[in-house]
Amino acid sequence: MDHLHFTKRYFFHAILIPLMVFNASLKAQDSKIESLASQGYSYRFTDSAKAKQMLNNALLLARKSNSKKDEAICLAFLALTYRRLNSPKEFNNYAEQAYKISSQTNDERAKAYAYMVMGNLKSYFDENTAALNYQLQANTLFEKHKNYALCAQICADISYSFSLSSDDRVEKYVREAMKHAQQSSNAESILHARLAMGSYLTGLTDKHADNISLWENSVQFLKQTADYASVNNNRIPSKSNIAISHLNLAALLIRRPKLMDGMLFTRQLDTAIAISKKYNVKVTYRNSLGLRGKYLLYQGEYSRAKKMFLEGIAYQLRLPYKDHEILAQFYASLKEVAASEKDYSSYYRYDQSFSKYNRLTYDETMQRNLQLAEIKFESAEKIRKIKQLENEKLLQEKNKNLGYVISLILLVIVIFIFISFYYRKRFYQKQADNLKQQQINDQLKLNLLEKDSLENLLAKLSLERRFLQSQMDPHFIFNCLANIQSIILKDDRTKALTYLNKFARLTRETLYHSRKESVTLQEETANLKSYIELQQLRLNHSFDYSIEFADDINMDEKIPPLLIQPLVENAIEHGLKPLSHRKGNLVITFTKKSMEQVLICVIKDNGIGMEASQTGKQKNKHDPLAIKIIDERLALYAKNDSGERIPHFTSQSSGDGCTITINIPIV
Known part of the structure; x- marks a missing residue:
């Protein structure tokens, strides 16, 4: 396996987190309930149990006060929290509830949050057309109320949706995200937009591998992003994004190992690891181990590289959630180490583990697709039953009214x-x-x-x-x-x-x-x-x-x-x-x-x-x-x-x- 594919895998994990992040506290809150929900949502990375408890308390208060607006927003927060926890059924359930409740109020703020979470849901189910429709509606409402911070994050998320299909649309929406972020003057949104732009530039460097100037300009932009995140550390609630800004720069540098600044690469990894340990951001810490191992492998320090990959495997196995694909990548890297050392016994052993986790990745993907298909079916069946009940009620009303009309006509x-x-x-x-x-x-x-x-x-x-x-x-x-x-x-x-x-x-x-x-x-x-x-x-x-x-x-x-x-x-x-x-x-x-x-x-x-x-x-x-x-x-x-x-x-x-x-x- 070549270095480029491996760094792409790490980079993808690095940018996946911003797709699921929006900060509801970017603008003055309309109620104490929404503030409580926003505070609970901020714990989604560090203490998921506390996040769910605070969000459920906020939801209970919203229902007791009969505030449909607050109820819709709390449900939207809960939906995105369960997406972070990789629980598609709960994510789907709360997202649909948020959308339904928002339709019962004329509050545009509640509708905007509902549209945004529905766009996130449709994107999760790979229904990109529907996702884009909801995201654009949310963006229109937030822009109407001059909530440019959320506009920036929505446009950034839209750009990720087009990352595999249209460079022109990706560029359009990352530039929209940058514009809205500057209008908001909010450090969290500015970093979110810059991460999206960095993702776009990294994709271009992969497609134009011979364009050294483009790679150098992209490195310079990602370095400015990492510096911005460090300087504004206290103003950015999502500490994982700060670690990601450094990790993304390291992942881009190692794409051109002969041209990269080794000291800059090492400094970015050290910073990412320090932030990951301080704020317990497990994913960025694990990915940092993988990138450092690839760097040592490139330097010919096979023993140290092997140690990094094994440490990364052990760390991943200790995490509460599975990631068979990243384990397969670690074992693929170990195979490279064994091949370089001509240790064919170890190569065979690593290859068996690599095949195992590849197979598990495939099975996991199939199970996830089946689960998503089941959720889609249940959702469609629920909608069908609701429509059937509504039609039956409407038919009863029509028959009743028709009876009155016929009686009146006959009279x-x-x-x-x-x-x-x-x-x-x-x-x-x-x-x-x-x-x-x-x-x-x-x-x-x-x-x-x-x-x-x-x-x-x-x-x-x-x-x-x-x-x-x-x-x-x-x-x-x-x-x-x-x-x-x-x-x-x-x-x-x-x-x-x-x-x-x-x-x-x-x-x-x-x-x-x-x-x-x-x-x-x-x-x-x-x-x-x-x-x-x-x-x-x-x-x-x-x-x-x-x-x-x-x-x-x-x-x-x-x-x-x-x-x-x-x-x-x-x-x-x-x-x-x-x-x-x-x-x-x-x-x-x-x-x-x-x-x-x-x-x-x-x-x-x-x-x-x-x-x-x-x-x-x-x-x-x-x-x-x-x-x-x-x-x-x-x-x-x-x-x-x-x-x-x-x-x-x-x-x-x-x-x-x-x-x-x-x-x-x-x-």
């Missing part, structure tokens, strides 16, 4: 039918007298035209129009109720409910329009579409339809309401419905005679035609009344300047359909 329909029958009966009772008085009424109208003001005349015409409109509504309702009854008898519940909902909406619109003297063309055609779609539903979409407008048509033009629907009903019922050998088609077009202020509506169908309809005895007994009412209504509007009646209808019929033209006055 309205019954009342409406009763009123309609009542007034219809009265109408027929008085019809004979009204006919006898028609001539007198006509004479009175002529007199009124001479005597009454225009306002009184319009009021009388409005009353007549409303009176005539009331004759149409029962006819329309009876047809629709018959359609619904037919579907119900077929036991098609879904279709019946759909039809009833559409009918209720159409009835409401019809009632609304019947109270108005005029409606816009837009409203009239919208109501017409609702009616046609009801008929399509009833007839199993046995026909298509279209409504077309000329370019000069203004949809806000005012016309008398409810004129076209009875004619469309005739076309569907007596023309399209009897079709059996082809699909029906209904086309409604609107053009305009601007000079006469008249809209021309043409209703064309490809049905069986008038003659076939009359021959088959399919003509409805209500049709003459509907046509008569429309004709009478139009008579109130459609007169030219000379007082002559303007024709209302024209119709053409053939074996392949019927065309009806109606002149509608613009009011």
Whole structure:
């Protein structure tokens, strides 16, 4: 194994810790609970038991005070603490809780922490796209509140995510991290950003091994970083990062053993070891032993190198957590020592241990992947169950509301039918007298035209129009109720409910329009579409339809309401419905005679035609009344300047359909 690969392994361990670090005390805290949680989180490296206890106490206080903001932030701290302890299930659980609780509050600070921990979680599961999305949202919120220290650390963490895929993006985010760190003037964030930049520069030197100038510039930057960490030791809570700054410089130096400054290398390792011992940072101490062993191996001091590697193995085995990969690297280095000393017996023994830990590393990786897959599955299953419960609850609410709506609609329909029958009966009772008085009424109208003001005349015409409109509504309702009854008898519940909902909406619109003297063309055609779609539903979409407008048509033009629907009903019922050998088609077009202020509506169908309809005895007994009412209504509007009646209808019929033209006055 070559020196370069080994130092890469040590360097990776050195930069992994900053990925998991963010310091919540970088900005003034909003509450004592958050301060307690931040303090507990600071013990994650030195006393994990104390860290968990303090964080759980803070969480308990947040829940007692019913502070969703503090609860979300405490859960975020707990999640990252368990990541530090390599407990993926607890990490996943607390991260999801933090995100869920943050969604129940409008506090942007809580949301920012939740986004940040979710980004960390997704990164841990190698879901880089989702991780980047959460991290960017967190960065946006922290930047909005000028928390540049956390912005710097988030951008640094994002840069690590791109370290294996895109140098341009790594550079973009490390420079963002450096900018935010300078804005914060916080020593912890500045060091975090500089470590990310150092990682980026080290990666470049590995890719451009022949570029000595690049290596020298990178060494100079990492040396400045190590010096900065030493000078600001008291201002940097994460002592592990200080040790890492020295260790990273040593790892970069040994990449060019012939060019490196041996004294500088030794000084950096001594400093890293001193910090690791003082603050009990076990990982950096172990890695320091490995790098010193590689240096001694390069110097030809095989016995001392061997001692360092064996000490590193013994130290790793005493740690509470396993790292089979680093043990394999130590034994690989021992194999190099044995080969250099031509001690083949020891080489064979070391190779067996190397193979063992390599195999364990593979097994550990497989187990970790299986564990992560299980956690992902459990998380997805939990989300699925939550959504299922929410959908069931929503469905129950919808069914309950639907029951109320249907009951209300049926009540309205019954009342409406009763009123309609009542007034219809009265109408027929008085019809004979009204006919006898028609001539007198006509004479009175002529007199009124001479005597009454225009306002009184319009009021009388409005009353007549409303009176005539009331004759149409029962006819329309009876047809629709018959359609619904037919579907119900077929036991098609879904279709019946759909039809009833559409009918209720159409009835409401019809009632609304019947109270108005005029409606816009837009409203009239919208109501017409609702009616046609009801008929399509009833007839199993046995026909298509279209409504077309000329370019000069203004949809806000005012016309008398409810004129076209009875004619469309005739076309569907007596023309399209009897079709059996082809699909029906209904086309409604609107053009305009601007000079006469008249809209021309043409209703064309490809049905069986008038003659076939009359021959088959399919003509409805209500049709003459509907046509008569429309004709009478139009008579109130459609007169030219000379007082002559303007024709209302024209119709053409053939074996392949019927065309009806109606002149509608613009009011």
